[in-house]
Amino acid sequence: xxxxxxxxxxxxxxxxxxxxxxxxxxxxxxxxxxxxxxxxxxxxxxxxxxxxxxxxxxxxxxxxxxxxxxxxxxxxxxxxxxxxxxxxxxxxxxxxxxxxxxxxxxxxxxxxxxxxxxxxxxxxxxxxxxxxxxxxxxxxxxxxxxxxxxx
Amino acid sequence: xxxxxxxxxxxxxxxxxxxxxxxxxxxxxxxxxxxxxxxxxxxxxxxxxxxxxxxxxxxxxxxxxxxxxxxxxxxxxxxxxxxxxxxxxxxxxxxxxxxxxxxxxxxxxxxxxxxxxxxxxxxxxxxxxxxxxxxxxxxxxxxxxxxxxxxxxxxxxxxxxxx
Numbered sequence: 212x213x214x215x216x217x218x219x220x221x222x223x224x225x226x227x228x229x230x231x232x233x234x235x236x237x238x239x240x241x242x243x244x245x246x247x248x249x250x251x252x253x254x255x256x257x258x259x260x261x262x263x264x265x266x267x268x269x270x271x272x273x274x275x276x277x278x279x280x281x282x283x284x285x286x287x288x289x290x291x292x293x294x295x296x297x298x299x300x301x302x303x304x305x306x307x308x309x310x311x312x313x314x315x316x317x318x319x320x321x322x323x324x325x326x327x328x329x330x331x332x333x334x335x336x337x338x339x340x341x342x343x344x345x346x347x348x349x350x351x352x353x354x355x356x357x358x359x360x361x362x
Numbered sequence: 363x364x365x366x367x368x369x370x371x372x373x374x375x376x377x378x379x380x381x382x383x384x385x386x387x388x389x390x391x392x393x394x395x396x397x398x399x400x401x402x403x404x405x406x407x408x409x410x411x412x413x414x415x416x417x418x419x420x421x422x423x424x425x426x427x428x429x430x431x432x433x434x435x436x437x438x439x440x441x442x443x444x445x446x447x448x449x450x451x452x453x454x455x456x457x458x459x460x461x462x463x464x465x466x467x468x469x470x471x472x473x474x475x476x477x478x479x480x481x482x483x484x485x486x487x488x489x490x491x492x493x494x495x496x497x498x499x500x501x502x503x504x505x506x507x508x509x510x511x512x513x514x515x516x517x518x519x520x521x522x523x524x525x
Contacts, residue, residue, distance in 0.1 A: 232434050239430055244419035245412075251420055261426050269433045281378065281408040288415055289380040327381055334381055346371065352381070353372030356407070359414050 239268045242284060246291040252329050253295035254302075263298050267291055296331040318343060320358060323351030368393055369403050378408055 246267060250260045267273070267290060276286035318341050326337045327348065338348045368374075376382040377390040394401040 232431065235434050236427065236431060239427060243426070244421045245415050247422040248419040249415060252418070261422060264422055265426055265430055265433065268430055269437065281405065282412055284412040284415070285378060285408045288411065292380065327376075328379060334376065334383070349372030349376055350370075351372065352375045352379070353370060356375055356410060356414065360410055 235268070238273070242287045243268065245284065246287055249288060249291040250295040253292065253331070254299055259298060259302070260295070263291075263294050267294050270294075292328065292331075299331070317341075318347075318351070320351045320355035323348055324355040327352060365393070365397050365400055369400065374400075374404055374407055375411070378404070378411055 243264060247260065247264050250263050250267075251257070254260045254263060267287075272290060273287075276283055276290070279286040323337060323341070326332045326340065327334060332340070334345055334348050338345045341348070343351075373382060373386055373390060377387060382390065390404075394404055
């Protein structure tokens with residue numbers, strides 16, 4: 212995203228915090244599909260994913276993106292992920308269902324990204340699970356995006 | 363050379379995704395401040411991440427936008443209300459409310475919302491109606507067969523008397 216684009220998004224948010232409902236909806240129109248895709252990756256239940264999406268765009272946390280040094284979309288990505296993981300943890304604690312032990316042995320970049328980003332495990336936990344070093348986990352994430360960039 | 367290693371270590375992707383530890387975040391910031399090529403790479407990566415997630419985006423159902431519109435309106439209303447109350451405690455409540463306090467809602471939904479107890483209530487009513495229908499049919503057929511029996515017995519009685 213260009214600097215100009217970021218500036219425009221910041222302006223949108225400023226007017227939104229000033230009370231402009233339409234500007235807040237404009238941000239939703241722009242980023243909701245991307246955020247919904249991320250949330251659905253973490254929470255496959257569409258009802259729950261929609262609740263999280265609504266919560267994300269209605270929350271004041273979105274205003275923190277104003278001071279984010281990179282693109283506005285980058286901030287939305289982070290927020291969408293953290294909100295979805297938060298909801299997932301709540302559901303897991305209610306139903307006491309854990310996904311531990313699922314496909315933990317594959318050291319592919321896809322699996323590393325899946326464990327770290329979608330399942331919300333810390334880098335150290337991913338390393339422990341896959342019996343690899345922390346550097347290898349970071350490298351795996353790098354390779355994941357490199358492969359996706361090339362394809 | 364050192365920068366290339368740093369860029370290819372994956373620490374920048376982790377930083378942008380919010381996966382990096384605090385010490386790693388500090389390291390990335392230090393490198394970005396010190397080396398313009400690292401900073402440039404960070405911006406490029408940010409763009410790449412955005413493109414990756416845009417490719418995997420899923421449009422949400424349109425109802426969510428309507429719900430958000432209502433929610434944002436409600437929040438605004440509450441905020442306006444509290445700021446007005448705190449700013450002017452001696453407000454005379456007999457005055458007419460300003461028009462912006464009202465939330466304009468355009469209803470284009472064909473569904474209605476009812477209390478959740480309506481579901482068992484409807485089920486009980488449905489079940490009772492079926493039971494009464496079966497009972498009504500049972501007694502109707504029983505009565506008509508009894509009437510036939512009475513008619514037949516009357517006929518027999520008349521024939522006996524004639525003999």
